[in-house]
Amino acid sequence: MAQHRIEMMRRAALALFAGVVAAAMPLAASAQDNTPTDPRLHTPGQLTVGTGDPVYPPWMLNNDPAGGEGFENGLVYALAAEMGFTPEQVVWVGQTFDQAIAPGAKPYDFSIQQISVTEARAQIVSFSQVYFQPQKAVIALPGTAAESATSFEDLRSLRWGAVIGTTDNDYLVNILGVTDAAIYNEQVDVFQALQAGQIDATIAALPTALFVTAVQVPDAAIVALLPADANDRGHGLLFEFGNPLVSWVDEALSAIIERGVVDDLIATYLVADPDLPIITE
Missing domain, CATH: 3.40.190.10 (Periplasmic binding protein-like II)
Structure with a gap:
């Protein structure tokens, strides 16, 4: 009888230990969320970004996304820093515009390519918040x-x-x-x-x-x-439909917008002649 009681206690202790381990596993996984080692990244340890090939000023200068000079790559490197990545951890993937807006799997975390957020596109891809609405x-x-x-x-x-x-x-x-x-x-x-x-x-x-x-x-x-088109919400980052990274990227994007980083990039790269006539109706 005593031996049976000991065996029952041993099994109960093992079950309790297994339960504690199982409960801790989601916590261990979630501890990596919103960090450069987030398992939800296309390649954990790096931020993989899609863009055009070739790229053009003023969006990116010198046909060199990694150079960091230009409105869009300047924004990406500021965003990456906010998310905890170093410049060396940002990896660029070239593609056409049609490939970017097509449905299906994407070989990157998000794409930046002067992509307008529209209702029709939002049915097949996911978008960040709008970061720029051009005239x-x-x-x-x-x-x-x-x-x-x-x-x-x-x-x-x-x-x-x-x-x-x-x-x-x-x-x-x-x-x-x-x-x-x-x-x-x-x-x-x-x-x-x-x-x-x-x-x-x-x-x-x-x-x-x-x-x-x-x-x-x-x-x-x-x-x-x-004037801007109310039906064209403006430019947003494009993700594979349902990508769980959107909320993390949006949080970082909000932070750099609030700090004036995007406004500074607009002033540096996207300003037109202030004397140009504006037709509104």
């Missing part, structure tokens, strides 16, 4: 009717060109009421049409327009600024 800019060659436009009505009379499936094309339709824009597959096709006189103007987010008129089509100019 739209009208791009045209000197001497065209676009230069003298002062109202949406004037703008509607122009021959427009835009890339299919973009928020720029949505803006022409939904905000300006342009229903007959020439539609192209690639941005380079729009610029070629502009230079050939086949269209009068195109539209782009202001920072993109700054680069276009400085580098890609130096004969063109920004002739007017337009």
Whole structure:
């Protein structure tokens, strides 16, 4: 009887120990959450970030994401530091824009590539909070009717060109009421049409327009600024749909926004001529 009682006590002690270990395991795992060794990261120990290939100013300078010069890579390195990563722990993955916004598994933790947050995209990918909402800019060659436009009505009379499936094309339709824009597959096709006189103007987010008129089509100019589109919430970081890292990244993003880091990056890289006319209606 005594031996049986001892055996029962031994089994109870083992069961209690197993329960304590099992209860402690989630605590041990959660202790790594929101740290560079978080097991939810694409590769624990590093922050893997997707972006375009190649990349362009003013978003990233010198076609070098790791260089840290530019609005987007400057933001990523500030965000990474807030999350506890060193610059050396940030790893960049190149991809096309279409690959970024497509549904399915992603080879990174998040992507940054001037990606606008929209309702349609939010059905297949997840987004961070918006960190930047650019104005739209009208791009045209000197001497065209676009230069003298002062109202949406004037703008509607122009021959427009835009890339299919973009928020720029949505803006022409939904905000300006342009229903007959020439539609192209690639941005380079729009610029070629502009230079050939086949269209009068195109539209782009202001920072993109700054680069276009400085580098890609130096004969063109920004002739007017337009208000932001309420249907285009602005730029956000893109994640694989349902990625559990979103809340951690959002917390860090809020911190650098509140400290003025993003405003400083905007002032450094994304400022336009303050004398440009603004057309609001």
